[in-house]
Amino acid sequence: MRFRLTDDQRALRAGVRDLLERRFGREALRAAVAVPGRLDRALWRTLGEAGFFALRLPEADGGVGLGLPEAVLAFEEAGRALLPGPLVATHLAAGGVPGAARGETVVAAVDGGLVEWLEAADVVHGDASGAVPLRSVDPLTPLHRVPAPGPPDPVAVLLTAAEQLGTAGRVCELAVQHARTREQFGRPVGAFQAVQHLCADLLVRAETARAAVYAAAVTADPADIAAARLLADEAAVRGARDCLQVHGGMGFTWEADVHLHLKRAWVRARRAGGSAEGEELLAAALAR
Amino acid sequence: MDLSRTPEEEEFRTRLRTWLAAVLPTLPARPSPDDWPGRRAYDLRWQRMLYDAGYADVHWDASPTVRMIFLEETERAGAPYVGANFVGLLHAGPTIAAEGTADQRARWLPPILRGEQVWCQGFSEPDAGSDLASLRTRARRDGDHYVVTGSKIWTSHAEVADWCELLVRTDPAAPRHRGITWLALPMDAEGVTVRPLRTLAGSAEFAEVFLDEVRVPVANRVGEENDGWRVTMVTLSFERGTAFVGEVVACRRVLGELASAARENGRWDDPVLRRRLGRLDAEFRALWRLTQWNVSEAEANGGVPGVGGSVFKLRYSHARQELYDAAAEVLGPDCLDLDRPWVLDRLSSLSYTIAAGTSQIQRGIVAERILGLPRGR
Ligand SMILES: Cc1cc2nc3c(=O)[nH]c(=O)nc-3n(C[C@H](O)[C@H](O)[C@H](O)COP(=O)(O)OP(=O)(O)OC[C@H]3O[C@@H](n4cnc5c(N)ncnc54)[C@H](O)[C@@H]3O)c2cc1C
Numbered sequence: 001m002r003f004r005l006t007d008d009q010r011a012l013r014a015g016v017r018d019l020l021e022r023r024f025g026r027e028a029l030r031a032a033v034a035v036p037g038r039l040d041r042a043l044w045r046t047l048g049e050a051g052f053f054a055l056r057l058p059e060a061d062g063g064v065g066l067g068l069p070e071a072v073l074a075f076e077e078a079g080r081a082l083l084p085g086p087l088v089a090t091h092l093a094a095g096g097v098p099g100a101a102r103g104e105t106v107v108a109a110v111d112g113g114l115v116e117w118l119e120a121a122d123v124v125h126g127d128a129s130g131a132v133p134l135r136s137v138d139p140l141t142p143l144h145r146v147p148a149p150g151p152p153d154p155v156a157v158l159l160t161a162a163e164q165l166g167t168a169g170r171v172c173e174l175a176v177q178h179a180r181t182r183e184q185f186g187r188p189v190g191a192f193q194a195v196q197h198l199c200a201d202l203l204v205r206a207e208t209a210r211a212a213v214y215a216a217a218v219t220a221d222p223a224d225i226a227a228a229r230l231l232a233d234e235a236a237v238r239g240a241r242d243c244l245q246v247h248g249g250m251g252f253t254w255e256a257d258v259h260l261h262l263k264r265a266w267v268r269a270r271r272a273g274g275s276a277e278g279e280e281l282l283a284a285a286l287a288r
Numbered sequence: 289m290d291l292s293r294t295p296e297e298e299e300f301r302t303r304l305r306t307w308l309a310a311v312l313p314t315l316p317a318r319p320s321p322d323d324w325p326g327r328r329a330y331d332l333r334w335q336r337m338l339y340d341a342g343y344a345d346v347h348w349d350a351s352p353t354v355r356m357i358f359l360e361e362t363e364r365a366g367a368p369y370v371g372a373n374f375v376g377l378l379h380a381g382p383t384i385a386a387e388g389t390a391d392q393r394a395r396w397l398p399p400i401l402r403g404e405q406v407w408c409q410g411f412s413e414p415d416a417g418s419d420l421a422s423l424r425t426r427a428r429r430d431g432d433h434y435v436v437t438g439s440k441i442w443t444s445h446a447e448v449a450d451w452c453e454l455l456v457r458t459d460p461a462a463p464r465h466r467g468i469t470w471l472a473l474p475m476d477a478e479g480v481t482v483r484p485l486r487t488l489a490g491s492a493e494f495a496e497v498f499l500d501e502v503r504v505p506v507a508n509r510v511g512e513e514n515d516g517w518r519v520t521m522v523t524l525s526f527e528r529g530t531a532f533v534g535e536v537v538a539c540r541r542v543l544g545e546l547a548s549a550a551r552e553n554g555r556w557d558d559p560v561l562r563r564r565l566g567r568l569d570a571e572f573r574a575l576w577r578l579t580q581w582n583v584s585e586a587e588a589n590g591g592v593p594g595v596g597g598s599v600f601k602l603r604y605s606h607a608r609q610e611l612y613d614a615a616a617e618v619l620g621p622d623c624l625d626l627d628r629p630w631v632l633d634r635l636s637s638l639s640y641t642i643a644a645g646t647s648q649i650q651r652g653i654v655a656e657r658i659l660g661l662p663r664g665r
Contacts, residue, residue: 001297001353002290003577003584009289069289176659191662193648196655200602203654207599211581212574218291227570279566280559286547286569287556 016077037142039120048103053094072162072217079166084140086117088159110150112272118144126150138263157273158225161232168206168235171243209235226278236265308365328448331371335403344401352586363534376400376407380453408449410440421464427456436502446495468516472508489635605640612637
């Protein structure tokens with residue numbers, strides 16, 4: 001048993017992080033927030049060229065030929081960077097929908113009674129008839145409500161968990177950075193136990209979720225995936241909340257990035273396979 | 289990321305399974321929790337069987353992965369737990385192995401491995417719990433002896449122990465961490481008094497130990513005089529490695545039993561309860577994976593458990609309490625009946641967020657040592 005990242009996996013993670021920092025750094029993120037609903041097609045093609053969508057396609061079909069663990073690492077980075085767009089749907093469509101693998105076709109999908117990025121997409125998977133737009137809580141994810149929830153796909157559930165893990169890790173870093181630098185009462189607020197304990201819990205939730213998400217990527221077992229998703233949703237949503245708390249008044253501003261993580265975590269948590277669905281799936285497995 | 293087993297690991301597992309299947313049916317009935325001499329004899333006998341079969345030193349010499357497999361398989365098979373051998377095998381033994389002289393290793397380690405001697409841990413004092421370095425039990429040098437006076441508390445298994453790994457203050461003038469020494473105290477020495485303490489679960493799992501002018505040979509000192517704090521940190525790092533592997537396996541089994549019980553008594557129809565059990569299943573699946581992750585990290589770092597132990601302990605101790613709270617929900621009014629399964633376990637689970645470093649102390653460790661936050665206050 002060697003349950004840790006291989007050198008190749010580390011290199012892949014570093015490569016994706018580097019690409020996203022260059023192509024979707026803080027300035028690009030804030031620019032995207034300023035123009036809601038616009039999908040950056042050039043960035044999408046860059047992702048396509050980098051193999052983000054074709055990651056799991058066989059090399060014979062022009063893919064990268066990697067597996068779920070590598071996809072999970074890439075999606076974790078996407079979550080960390082708050083990369084916008086129907087990433088999971090397009091990734092799943094690579095190989096099926098022409099142009100999806102190369103980032104030329106944008107694919108959206110019905111998921112959990114919602115469709116993300118419906119208007120920006122070239123192709124929509126699932127029954128989107130009767131779609132009604134919402135005024136989305138997340139400035140980086142336009143949303144439509146649809147009557148039919150759409151069937152849950154275990155890989156989509158897992159990749160969502162990976163994105164949530166990215167948020168969970170990032171908000172822990174943001175909280176710790178702030179706690180080390182912001183001073184009150186003559187010392188960094190991170191010297192106060194109440195703040196330290198919030199930060200410690202952020203890390204504990206993120207690291208427990210990480211073990212579950214990575215293991216589910218290895219086993220691809222639906223129950224493992226359901227568990228990973230429950231843990232990752234919790235780590236992202238509660239993590240973003242605690243990170244906001246550590247930031248004080250700054251955390252309540254539009255300017256700080258914390259709210260973007262929280263809102264995205266809320267959007268992802270509504271996708272199929274989380275909460276009650278995941279819990280019932282695991283309960284049913286227990287009772288067998 | 290690889291969860292598969294190497295051929296050697298697979299071979300070890302198969303051999304162990306076969307052996308367990310053969311010997312477990314030959315074990316006598318377990319003694320009652322209040323029968324301390326019986327428990328001591330039972331636990332030592334089990335250790336002797338492990339020794340004869342070549343498994344005695346799995347906690348010390350085997351790789352973290354093999355140790356994990358051992359704990360996993362013994363729990364799955366329903367084999368006895370380390371019990372009274374806990375301190376010898378997981379605290380004092382590894383410390384002596386790492387820090388003791390050749391003579392000390394030859395004197396103390398074989399009897400631990402052969403299941404002949406029980407050790408206990410005399411660290412905590414009435415006024416030194418979380419703040420262990422403030423301990424006051426005094427050891428005065430008198431020729432080739434230390435003369436020890438003071439008291440220890442919460443000493444598990446003290447009543448049946450032969451030896452105690454004892455922390456004493458040898459230099460009251462030195463800075464707190466620098467005046468502490470690690471001694472092996474024979475529990476039958478003159479001046480040692482053990483007074484059992486009853487836990488909230490009703491049984492006497494731990495004790496107070498009073499030390500009145502007890503003479504301990506200098507030859508019983510492990511490490512240098514006043515270097516006991518460093519020696520102790522070696523011990524504590526062993527404690528946070530694979531200590532809970534068997535328990536996580538056991539918790540997952542309990543969860544399955546809870547589901548069966550809930551289906552039988554009809555409580556399964558309540559979606560709130562079902563979801564609660566489903567969530568706990570996710571929790572323990574994750575804790576199992578976190579164990580495997582930490583073990584793989586330890587393996588890569590030459591067998592030394594990393595900081596992941598604190599992360600694990602924080603999450604696990606809380607999850608264990610949640611598990612038995614859920615059990616109470618399944619039991620309904622029977623959760624107040626001490627004769628029902630899980631009720632005593634629910635009581636014991638309350639110690640998990642306290643013993644071996646409280647959750648508050650663990651959070652401090654995570655914040656300062658892993659996250660690098662400034663020292664707390
Ligand atoms: C079942 C059981 C078995 C045990 N077995 C042994 C044994 O065999 N040998 C042995 O030596 N000891 C043993 N212990 C003792 C155990 O290690 C101590 O109980 C533990 O370290 C806490 O110390 P304390 O009880 O003095 O609590 P205290 O340190 O007095 O803590 C009281 C409360 O204050 C909090 N607190 C204390 N300091 C801080 C701080 N700096 N920041 C924030 N909060 C703080 C704690 O979290 C706790 O909530 C055992 C304990 C139990 C419950």
